[in-house]
Amino acid sequence: MKLGVINVSDRASAGFYEDLPGKAAVALLEEWVTTPFETAYAVIPDEQSQIEAQLRQFADVENCALILTTGGTGPAVRDVTPEATETVCQKMLPGFGELMRATSLKYVPTAILSRQTAGIRRNALIVNLPGKPKAIRECLEAVFPAIPYCIDLIEGPFIEVDSSKIKIFRPSSP
Amino acid sequence: MKLGVINVSDRASAGFYEDLPGKAAVALLEEWVTTPFETAYAVIPDEQSQIEAQLRQFADVENCALILTTGGTGPAVRDVTPEATETVCQKMLPGFGELMRATSLKYVPTAILSRQTAGIRRNALIVNLPGKPKAIRECLEAVFPAIPYCIDLIEGPFIEVDSSKIKIFRPSSP
Amino acid sequence: MKLGVINVSDRASAGFYEDLPGKAAVALLEEWVTTPFETAYAVIPDEQSQIEAQLRQFADVENCALILTTGGTGPAVRDVTPEATETVCQKMLPGFGELMRATSLKYVPTAILSRQTAGIRRNALIVNLPGKPKAIRECLEAVFPAIPYCIDLIEGPFIEVDSSKIKIFRPSSP
Numbered sequence: 001m002k003l004g005v006i007n008v009s010d011r012a013s014a015g016f017y018e019d020l021p022g023k024a025a026v027a028l029l030e031e032w033v034t035t036p037f038e039t040a041y042a043v044i045p046d047e048q049s050q051i052e053a054q055l056r057q058f059a060d061v062e063n064c065a066l067i068l069t070t071g072g073t074g075p076a077v078r079d080v081t082p083e084a085t086e087t088v089c090q091k092m093l094p095g096f097g098e099l100m101r102a103t104s105l106k107y108v109p110t111a112i113l114s115r116q117t118a119g120i121r122r123n124a125l126i127v128n129l130p131g132k133p134k135a136i137r138e139c140l141e142a143v144f145p146a147i148p149y150c151i152d153l154i155e156g157p158f159i160e161v162d163s164s165k166i167k168i169f170r171p172s173s174p
Numbered sequence: 175m176k177l178g179v180i181n182v183s184d185r186a187s188a189g190f191y192e193d194l195p196g197k198a199a200v201a202l203l204e205e206w207v208t209t210p211f212e213t214a215y216a217v218i219p220d221e222q223s224q225i226e227a228q229l230r231q232f233a234d235v236e237n238c239a240l241i242l243t244t245g246g247t248g249p250a251v252r253d254v255t256p257e258a259t260e261t262v263c264q265k266m267l268p269g270f271g272e273l274m275r276a277t278s279l280k281y282v283p284t285a286i287l288s289r290q291t292a293g294i295r296r297n298a299l300i301v302n303l304p305g306k307p308k309a310i311r312e313c314l315e316a317v318f319p320a321i322p323y324c325i326d327l328i329e330g331p332f333i334e335v336d337s338s339k340i341k342i343f344r345p346s347s348p
Numbered sequence: 349m350k351l352g353v354i355n356v357s358d359r360a361s362a363g364f365y366e367d368l369p370g371k372a373a374v375a376l377l378e379e380w381v382t383t384p385f386e387t388a389y390a391v392i393p394d395e396q397s398q399i400e401a402q403l404r405q406f407a408d409v410e411n412c413a414l415i416l417t418t419g420g421t422g423p424a425v426r427d428v429t430p431e432a433t434e435t436v437c438q439k440m441l442p443g444f445g446e447l448m449r450a451t452s453l454k455y456v457p458t459a460i461l462s463r464q465t466a467g468i469r470r471n472a473l474i475v476n477l478p479g480k481p482k483a484i485r486e487c488l489e490a491v492f493p494a495i496p497y498c499i500d501l502i503e504g505p506f507i508e509v510d511s512s513k514i515k516i517f518r519p520s521s522p
Binding site (some may be wrong): 091092093094095096098099102125137143145146149150152153168169170171 | 182223248249250251253268275276279282283284285286287288289
């Protein structure tokens with residue numbers, strides 16, 4: 001099984017910032033997921049065509065079951081991660097963005113500025129996360145309980161977790 | 175007045191499953207709505223063109239004021255009910271999907287996987303419901319209070335209900 | 349600094365109704381915003397091309413940092429403010445509509461019928477509000493705390509408010 005993490009950031013990809021958001025996302029997967037997995041990892045600038053190419057590469061060539069992006073979801077002109085995600089996905093899952101924004105709203109009123117979303121490309125689930133490690137954890141904790149079952153439904157690998165760290169949910173009858 | 179129910183399910187339309195979701199939706203309408211109505215009813219497979227044709231038939235030919243679909247709203251490749259709904263609607267009503275997912279989230283974390291939505295085609299309101307009878311009731315109870323007034327606004331029939339069974343709401347001044 | 353308010357209403361623009369929604373929106377800006385500003389103001393009918401032209405005029409020619417619309421967000425055939433908004437915006441911000449509907453739901457179940465949204469055109473934030481003064485206040489109070497920071501992110505003017513009237517939020521590190 002392969003899981004992908006793409007840190008989308010002009011400044012991190014140019015080496016001005018350390019790649020903390022991407023590392024935070026990988027650390028959460030390593031903390032929670034007990035099924036053995038490899039990580040596909042990239043740090044790229046906020047260029048829509050480059051984000052799309054990286055998502056296609058991780059979904060179609062690397063066969064990642066799950067691809068997490070960090071950053072690039074705000075209203076600024078360089079924030080284009082949701083547009084790239086929507087372009088490469090066959091199906092969008094609006095409930096992810098709704099729940100992540102509702103969760104972040106408990107902490108900051110500016111949560112409504114996030115355009116983060118999720119969608120399906122072939123057998124990969126793509127989920128946009130924010131750019132700050134604290135918000136990455138808050139958002140991924142909120143939606144992760146539904147992720148393994150989502151990946152079952154799109155015929156990806158069966159993902160198991162350490163239930164002392166995070167609870168996931170699979171309906172008993174399909 | 176005519177109300178439509180379309181059960182979208184490969185297995186029910188092939189006769190492998192009993193048509194419980196469609197029957198559950200009809201039973202709720204019969205329990206709540208006191209205005210006399212006929213039911214237009216169909217069980218069809220998860221084929222986007224067939225769902226679109228059925229929605230058009232119920233809206234344009236049968237003149238249904240309300241069309242409920244059940245099933246086909248998840249992330250799997252055969253789940254295409256929201257796509258069909260969006261194709262035939264002139265206006266989408268995102269608040270229905272948001273409230274139904276928020277309601278289902280009280281019961282199951284996988285509620286965010288539902289892509290169910292609602293929209294307007296001519297004088298018909300189309301609402302996607304989940305595929306399980308228990309979830310159908312939870313979702314329809316959440317949004318039904320707004321449905322009769324919505325149908326007033328799109329110039330459909332005036333719908334009255336048994337207020338001991340469900341409360342509806344019409345703002346006093348339009 | 350210039351802020352725009354567009355009251356979209358067939359009846360107000362024809363002079364049958366007093367322009368209360370537009371005036372209510374202006375009154376809230378005057379109550380809250382302490383940075384000196386001029387108001388660009390218009391009352392126009394529910395015609396999509398006219399709404400689009402007015403939004404472009406206020407964003408591109410008048411250089412409004414924020415444009416509030418009132419009315420035209422429901423399911424009726426003449427309600428086209430969200431369509432006009434989506435047409436002229438480069439980026440949509442779904443979190444605004446989600447939060448405004450969730451807020452209105454505390455008062456009326458018919459809140460889910462509102463299709464109000466928000467988006468970015470160049471350096472202007474456009475936010476759709478409902479048509480009733482009471483609902484305008486409820487919705488704008490809910491989303492306004494995020495508006496000054498949003499306008500920072502799209503490189504508009506720095507907006508300050510009377511914090512005894514409304515609290516706004518700017519994250520400490522960008």
